[in-house]
Structures are given as C-alpha cells and as structure tokens.
Amino acid sequence: MTLKDARDAYEGLSSKASDIVRQLALAGIGIAWLFRTTTGTTDHIDPKLIAASFFIVVALSLDLLQYLVSTTIWLWYFRYKEKRGAKLDTEFKAPEKLNWPSFFFFYLKSIALFVAYAKYIIPYLWWRFVQ
Numbered sequence: 001m002t003l004k005d006a007r008d009a010y011e012g013l014s015s016k017a018s019d020i021v022r023q024l025a026l027a028g029i030g031i032a033w034l035f036r037t038t039t040g041t042t043d044h045i046d047p048k049l050i051a052a053s054f055f056i057v058v059a060l061s062l063d064l065l066q067y068l069v070s071t072t073i074w075l076w077y078f079r080y081k082e083k084r085g086a087k088l089d090t091e092f093k094a095p096e097k098l099n100w101p102s103f104f105f106f107y108l109k110s111i112a113l114f115v116a117y118a119k120y121i122i123p124y125l126w127w128r129f130v131q
C-alpha cells in the first residue's frame with residue numbers, strides 16, 4: 001500500500017459517508033412528514049420528530065458548510081501558490097492544516113445526524129411499531 005492508496009481510501013470513504021449522511025437526513029425529514037397527523041386543516045408533528053428534524057437541519061447545514069469552507073480554503077491556497085509562480089503541473093506538498101476545517105464539519109454533521117436518529121427517530125419508530 002502506498003500513501004496515495006491510503007489517501008484515495010480516505011477520500012472515497014469520506015465521500016461515501018457524506019452521501020449516506022445526506023440520504024439519511026432526507027429520509028429523516030421524510031419520516032417526520034410521513035408520521036404527521038392532520039386535525040382539520042392543521043398538521044401536527046410529534047415533538048420528538050420536530051427535535052430530530054432540528055438536528056437533521058443542523059447536519060445538512062454543516063454538510064453545506066463543510067463544502068463551502070473547504071472549497072474556499074482550497075481556492076485561496078490555489079491562488080496563493082499561483083501568485084508565487086506555481087504552474088498547473090507543479091508538484092508540491094500542501095499543509096495538512098488545510099483539511100482540518102473539513103474534518104471538523106464532517107464529524108460534526110455526522111454527530112448531529114447520529115443524535116437525530118439515536119435519540120429521536122429510532123426510539124419514536126420503536127415506540128410506534130414495536131411496543
């Protein structure tokens with residue numbers, strides 16, 4: 001295994017994890033919508049599902065921030081290197097710190113989604129269908 005193999009594995013796995021976070025977030029919102037009750041002209045959503053939806057929105061917002069911040073950092077770094085004479089095919093090592101904000105948002109969004117499911121959605125569905 002080479003260092004490139006390790007990097008490719010990390011990039012592929014983190015990309016897949018981000019895709020799964022987005023899919024689970026959208027599924028969670030769908031669950032909240034599916035289990036709403038209607039009284040007359042008013043929809044009611046169980047407070048547990050509203051709390052789950054809050055954490056889901058936080059997770060989706062952090063997902064967006066992860067990509068916006070990472071894109072901005074890499075754009076700035078590209079411009080920095082470009083202004084110092086680097087060409088498109090120039091080989092160099094980028095500082096590891098450039099990815100730290102991306103890691104931060106990646107783990108925060110994962111935690112927010114985990115909270116939504118572990119604390120609210122799974123217990124709600126368990127109560128609704130198993131008990």
